[in-house]
Structures are given as C-alpha cells and as structure tokens.
Amino acid sequence: MSISATLVKELRERTNAGMMDCKKALEETKGDFDAAIEWLRVKGLSAAAKKAGRIAAEGTVFAQTIGNTGMVVEINSETDFVARNEGFKALVLDIAEHITKAVNVAGDILEHAFHKNPTKKIGEMLTEATAKIGEKIAIRRFEKYTASPNTIVHTYVHGEGKIGVLIEVAASKPEATNNPEMRTFAQDVSLHIAAMNPMAISSAEIPADVVAKEKEVLKAKNLEQGKKADMIDKIVEGQIRKFLAENCLVDQAFVKNPDIKISDLAKEVGKKVGADLTIKRFVRFELGAGIEKKSEDFAAEVAAQMKGH
Structure with missing residues (x-):
C-alpha cells in the first residue's frame, strides 16, 4: 500500500525515530498508526533515535592485522562502562572484520551491507545495538591499509x-x-x-599553512618577550627547525x-x-x-x- 509523506512525518514527530524506519513501520502495519508506534518500540528504533543527539566520546579504538591487511577504527559510546559491555565488544569485532574483509569500504559505511549478512546494513546494526545497550553508538572513523609485495x-x-x-x-x-x-x-x-x-x-x-601559523605565533611571542626586532627572523628560523624536529x-x-x-x-x-x-x-x-x-x-x-x- 502507499504510505503518505504526511503520515510518515507525523509518526517521526511522535516517536523521534528515523524517517525510513517510520516508513517501514507503517508499511509493515498497513498504515495502522498505533500499531506502527508499537512496531518501532518492539524493534527498539524509537529509543535509538532519541539517543541520536547525545554526545558519544567514550568507547574504544580497535586495530588488527589479518594477512596483508591492517585496519584501525574508533567506535564511540557515551560511557566507558558501556565500552566494557560484551555486546559492544562483539559489535566492534563485527565492524572491524567487515572493514578488514569487505572488498570495498569506500563511501558511507553505514550504508554498507554487512559482509557476513548482506541483508543487514551496518547502520541497522548500530541502531539495534543502540536500542539494546541503551546508549548512542557511533562509528567515528576508520582506516585500512593493504600491503604491497x-x-x-x-x-x-x-x-x-x-x-x-x-x-x-x-x-x-x-x-x-x-x-x-x-x-x-x-x-x-x-x-x-x-x-x-x-x-x-x-x-x-x-602543511605550509601550519608552519606559517607557527611562525606568526613565535614572532609575536618573541616580540612580546622584548627580543630585538632585527633578530626576530633569525630566532624564529631556529625555533621553527625545533618545531619541525619535534613534530x-x-x-x-x-x-x-x-x-x-x-x-x-x-x-x-x-x-x-x-x-x-x-x-x-x-x-x-x-x-x-x-x-x-x-x-x-x-x-x-x-x-x-x-x-x-
């Protein structure tokens, strides 16, 4: 059946669930608004959406090397306590394995079909985990290298x-x-x-702009300290060499x-x-x-x- 955009919008406002989740809920319940609310609650999608605005700054950084491929990923949760949760750890391992073994990990990783279960997207896995664990969980960043001969x-x-x-x-x-x-x-x-x-x-x-900015800071600092104006450039040149060596x-x-x-x-x-x-x-x-x-x-x-x- 056809679901109107107005009904989807109303359900989203009522539950704070995602737009596509609301559309799917209405389709699954044949347009029954109250049943759609219950469907979202059962799936945990409404609760997950309400957590979307929270700050997730804890979690874990995970890295592994399998064969000639290495990867590192940061997955965030809201608290350090949840980062020790076995469900969270299992999710991290699944995502790490996906990044390591999936042929193509370009683009939005949330839209990737999970390599072990292509019927489920990575984003859906995060939503389910968020609802089950009770905190916002987010994949912040990842990198993957494959060795050459x-x-x-x-x-x-x-x-x-x-x-x-x-x-x-x-x-x-x-x-x-x-x-x-x-x-x-x-x-x-x-x-x-x-x-x-x-x-x-x-x-x-x-980057040249980083070096240029550091030179500006050092020049102002030396002038503030009363160094002779005609000696500033030479002093800053030595300090920049030190800055580069340290970084x-x-x-x-x-x-x-x-x-x-x-x-x-x-x-x-x-x-x-x-x-x-x-x-x-x-x-x-x-x-x-x-x-x-x-x-x-x-x-x-x-x-x-x-x-x-």
Whole structure:
C-alpha cells in the first residue's frame, strides 16, 4: 500500500525515530498508526533515535592485522562502562572484520551491507545495538591499509583501546618483508607514534599553512618577550627547525632510546635486514580526541529544577 509523506512525518514527530524506519513501520502495519508506534518500540528504533543527539566520546579504538591487511577504527559510546559491555565488544569485532574483509569500504559505511549478512546494513546494526545497550553508538572513523609485495602493515593498540596506530613500512628489497626484524621495527615505531603523536612523517608533509601559523605565533611571542626586532627572523628560523624536529616522525628522538632518531633506527634495522627501510604512511587514532565532551553541572541542573517548585 502507499504510505503518505504526511503520515510518515507525523509518526517521526511522535516517536523521534528515523524517517525510513517510520516508513517501514507503517508499511509493515498497513498504515495502522498505533500499531506502527508499537512496531518501532518492539524493534527498539524509537529509543535509538532519541539517543541520536547525545554526545558519544567514550568507547574504544580497535586495530588488527589479518594477512596483508591492517585496519584501525574508533567506535564511540557515551560511557566507558558501556565500552566494557560484551555486546559492544562483539559489535566492534563485527565492524572491524567487515572493514578488514569487505572488498570495498569506500563511501558511507553505514550504508554498507554487512559482509557476513548482506541483508543487514551496518547502520541497522548500530541502531539495534543502540536500542539494546541503551546508549548512542557511533562509528567515528576508520582506516585500512593493504600491503604491497615490498611493504608490511602493522597495528598497535595502547591502553586497552585508548590509542590505536596503523603503519605501513616499505623495504627496498621484497625479501626483507619476511625478516622478523622488520616486523619488530614496525612495532617499535608504532609504539613511538602512540606515545609521541607526530604530525607527519617528515617536514615536507607538514602543511605550509601550519608552519606559517607557527611562525606568526613565535614572532609575536618573541616580540612580546622584548627580543630585538632585527633578530626576530633569525630566532624564529631556529625555533621553527625545533618545531619541525619535534613534530616530524623521522626527526623525533626514539622513545625507547632518546639517543637516536627514528631515521637512525630505520638505518640500523635496515642493515640487519639487508634493505633500506622507509615509513610509507601511518595513522594514529586517540579515543575521543577532538570531541567536545558534555560536562554535567549538577548544581545548575538542580537549581533549574527548583525554579518550578
């Protein structure tokens, strides 16, 4: 039967469920409005929609390597408590497996048909989990690397899902990828990335606007400190070199041995494996980074409630 847009809109306003869910509910109940409300409640879709506006800044960062493919994903929940829920953990594993094994993970992942059950979309899995667990759950970001004949991919998770790193390391000779020393190098560099949070592999990869902005800040800071105007440019030039060294992976002091740089470590291990090693790319996810967490002001909340009494 044909369901009018007006009826779908009315059901959405009443239940706060998604538009497509409301349409499906009315179709399933042959246009019976009250039955459609009950259908949404049974499916848990109404409850899930009401949670959509909440802030999800907890959860986990999960990473894994299967064969020559590595992936890292951040999946958020509202509380750390739910992140330890077995249902949440199972959902994370399913999504991670989908990202790792699905042939194409481009586009909106919520619209992907789940690789183990193509009749269900990833978005539907999240909606069901949200309704069942009782908190908003969201896939914030993910990255996937597939190794080539002369590279390896490696993953590292720090702090029980607080930080995840995915890295690809290249060797000048393909046979070096079978040397365990190369895998150890990838692990050491991943641990370093987790700890030191470099902005880029080398200074060439740091955007020019970022460097320009840093120069502006340093110039103003030096002027504020009373440095001579004719010496400012020279002083800032030295400070920029330091800034780049502190934020570029290959120039950073190795966290496990500050006497050498990451570039020195690559040369040392390269000699052991008989090939030149290059860090091709990496990504670092820190749980909740950049998400503005809601701070509860209980005193203000109580005061607001008391105004009505």
